[in-house]
Amino acid sequence: MQADWIAVDWGTSRLRAWAMGPDGPLAQAASDKGMNGLAPEAFEPALLELVAPWLAPDRPMPVVACGMVGARQGWIEAPYLEVPCAPAAPSGAIAAPARDPRLRVRILPGLCQQAPADVMRGEETQIAGLLAGEPGFAGLVCLPGTHTKWVTLDGGRVTGFRTFMTGELFALLAQNSVLRHSLGGTGWDEASFLAALEETRAHPARLSAALFSIRAQSLLSGLTPPEARARLSGLLIGAELAGIEEADAPPGRIAVIGADGASAPYLAALRHAGHDPVVLDTAAATLAGLSAAHNALEAQET
Amino acid sequence: MQADWIAVDWGTSRLRAWAMGPDGPLAQAASDKGMNGLAPEAFEPALLELVAPWLAPDRPMPVVACGMVGARQGWIEAPYLEVPCAPAAPSGAIAAPARDPRLRVRILPGLCQQAPADVMRGEETQIAGLLAGEPGFAGLVCLPGTHTKWVTLDGGRVTGFRTFMTGELFALLAQNSVLRHSLGGTGWDEASFLAALEETRAHPARLSAALFSIRAQSLLSGLTPPEARARLSGLLIGAELAGIEEADAPPGRIAVIGADGASAPYLAALRHAGHDPVVLDTAAATLAGLSAAHNALEAQET
Numbered sequence: 001m002q003a004d005w006i007a008v009d010w011g012t013s014r015l016r017a018w019a020m021g022p023d024g025p026l027a028q029a030a031s032d033k034g035m036n037g038l039a040p041e042a043f044e045p046a047l048l049e050l051v052a053p054w055l056a057p058d059r060p061m062p063v064v065a066c067g068m069v070g071a072r073q074g075w076i077e078a079p080y081l082e083v084p085c086a087p088a089a090p091s092g093a094i095a096a097p098a099r100d101p102r103l104r105v106r107i108l109p110g111l112c113q114q115a116p117a118d119v120m121r122g123e124e125t126q127i128a129g130l131l132a133g134e135p136g137f138a139g140l141v142c143l144p145g146t147h148t149k150w151v152t153l154d155g156g157r158v159t160g161f162r163t164f165m166t167g168e169l170f171a172l173l174a175q176n177s178v179l180r181h182s183l184g185g186t187g188w189d190e191a192s193f194l195a196a197l198e199e200t201r202a203h204p205a206r207l208s209a210a211l212f213s214i215r216a217q218s219l220l221s222g223l224t225p226p227e228a229r230a231r232l233s234g235l236l237i238g239a240e241l242a243g244i245e246e247a248d249a250p251p252g253r254i255a256v257i258g259a260d261g262a263s264a265p266y267l268a269a270l271r272h273a274g275h276d277p278v279v280l281d282t283a284a285a286t287l288a289g290l291s292a293a294h295n296a297l298e299a300q301e302t
Numbered sequence: 303m304q305a306d307w308i309a310v311d312w313g314t315s316r317l318r319a320w321a322m323g324p325d326g327p328l329a330q331a332a333s334d335k336g337m338n339g340l341a342p343e344a345f346e347p348a349l350l351e352l353v354a355p356w357l358a359p360d361r362p363m364p365v366v367a368c369g370m371v372g373a374r375q376g377w378i379e380a381p382y383l384e385v386p387c388a389p390a391a392p393s394g395a396i397a398a399p400a401r402d403p404r405l406r407v408r409i410l411p412g413l414c415q416q417a418p419a420d421v422m423r424g425e426e427t428q429i430a431g432l433l434a435g436e437p438g439f440a441g442l443v444c445l446p447g448t449h450t451k452w453v454t455l456d457g458g459r460v461t462g463f464r465t466f467m468t469g470e471l472f473a474l475l476a477q478n479s480v481l482r483h484s485l486g487g488t489g490w491d492e493a494s495f496l497a498a499l500e501e502t503r504a505h506p507a508r509l510s511a512a513l514f515s516i517r518a519q520s521l522l523s524g525l526t527p528p529e530a531r532a533r534l535s536g537l538l539i540g541a542e543l544a545g546i547e548e549a550d551a552p553p554g555r556i557a558v559i560g561a562d563g564a565s566a567p568y569l570a571a572l573r574h575a576g577h578d579p580v581v582l583d584t585a586a587a588t589l590a591g592l593s594a595a596h597n598a599l600e601a602q603e604t
Binding site: 072080112113114116117118119147162163164165166168169172173176177178203204205206207208209210211212213215216217219220221236239240242243246 | 416418419421449465468475506508509512513514519521523538544545
């Protein structure tokens with residue numbers, strides 16, 4: 001089975017590839033060979049492991065990649081485009097140095113913002129996917145994850161964005177801090193989540209004290225691990241919402257692009273705050289963005 | 303050399319003991335046998351390792367201890383006294399089950415607060431030390447550390463307190479998060495510290511986004527490791543100050559009780575915010591608090 005071209009989402013810890021035909025994906029493959037820990041010369045073999053069966057013997061296969069593969073520690077450094085600008089613009093793509101003549105790899109550019117300083121690699125392609133489906137989308141896009149991004153869109157361009165370390169803070173606090181004694185591994189209590197959300201949304205300055213109160217409540221009043229877990233998430237997301245709401249809120253709509261696990265608390269938080277977010281799946285948005293970039297690259301080269 | 307009694311500060315990671323004479327400490331000793339990782343039966347041997355040379359053959363030696371030794375996972379659980387109350391009140395002390403007849407060990411009670419839920423073990427004895435020197439102190443006491451405490455005092459009693467996880471967050475972010483690539487091990491830039499302090503003191507809701515900006519600034523504009531390190535501390539302490547200033551500020555003075563390394567950024571922050579804090583050394587305050595408790599225990603038993 002041969003592809004027309006190959007779409008690649010290459011993040012910090014995962015590599016995903018799709019063999020693309022005229023009507024969308026024909027096949028997909030994935031490995032844990034993310035950017036983290038790959039030396040520059042290890043990227044091409046990691047890609048070939050997944051995509052070799054889809055290559056043509058007699059022509060270079062177009063491969064369009066996004067994500068941390070374009071970081072300074074990646075295969076080759078792709079530029080950051082500075083906002084305001086269109087996301088994942090093909091003019092900013094850079095060729096990766098593949099030795100195998102069956103590969104023609106381009107890495108899409110990230111986005112940067114000077115003040116407040118911020119960067120993204122990968123999410124811009126999901127944004128491009130949203131815009132491919134709805135070019136006039138104006139409003140705010142939330143991309144939950146280890147580093148959650150909030151992106152403002154207007155006129156087909158990213159006008160600004162802000163990254164919150166919420167996911168990484170949750171993981172560090174749940175696994176490595178004194179709170180680990182209170183949390184346990186699984187379980188969720190929605191009422192605790194919403195109460196905590198309201199607490200730091202109204203009083204974000206209390207965040208770091210409210211975090212310690214999780215430990216105190218489990219010592220003093222028997223807070224259960226599912227309550228503690230949901231409370232930790234609610235406190236962090238409540239402070240994040242306060243930060244977003246304090247900034248100039250854009251007119252228009254709110255979209256959430258994410259996988260189910262990461263998105264669920266954000267959707268609950270936004271609905272609780274009175275919003276009605278549009279929901280997009282990460283893989284679908286990424287594929288739509290990579291497809292738009294592939295089409296633009298082909299048109300540019302014709 | 304025999305002691306009149308023995309003062310013990312037994313925290314999570316350290317054990318410190320002083321042989322006390324009529325005019326103060328005659329000798330001191332310390333080990334890394336903190337509460338963490340000691341089984342209940344290991345406490346007495348850990349104490350004897352340090353204090354055996356100071357014991358009398360023919361009478362039980364009074365030992366007064368404070369700190370995590372009284373936690374649920376400690377030697378024996380000491381109660382929490384609920385605020386408002388006097389700190390380290392001897393009526394709340396509990397006897398630890400020592401087998402050696404040369405030891406008579408009492409552990410001082412911690413403090414708890416129901417709403418917002420909070421607990422302390424050890425710092426209450428430092429507060430008692432401050433009050434021993436100045437019974438009428440009214441105001442706010444800051445005790446910097448892994449879990450920094452802010453305590454309000456009035457009429458010789460603790461009327462409330464709040465714990466911020468600032469020190470633990472700094473360590474987790476500096477060592478285990480994406481920011482570790484930007485920080486490096488040492489170095490400090492005071493201007494970066496103060497600018498960051500002002501940023502989150504004015505806008506605490508932006509904390510988790512401002513944290514990520516450290517990474518972005520080092521990628522985009524060459525933020526140096528000493529600048530990044532100071533900026534991380536400033537952002538965390540700025541948000542903490544906003545939380546303290548948002549609460550009803552007590553009339554009166556501000557004191558900082560701490561070791562040099564932990565106190566320095568708090569002192570700089572408080573002075574920058576226009577305060578003129580009194581400074582006390584941790585060990586001196588602890589010894590003064592343990593001495594006051596010892597005297598009260600002896601008076602109680604006479």
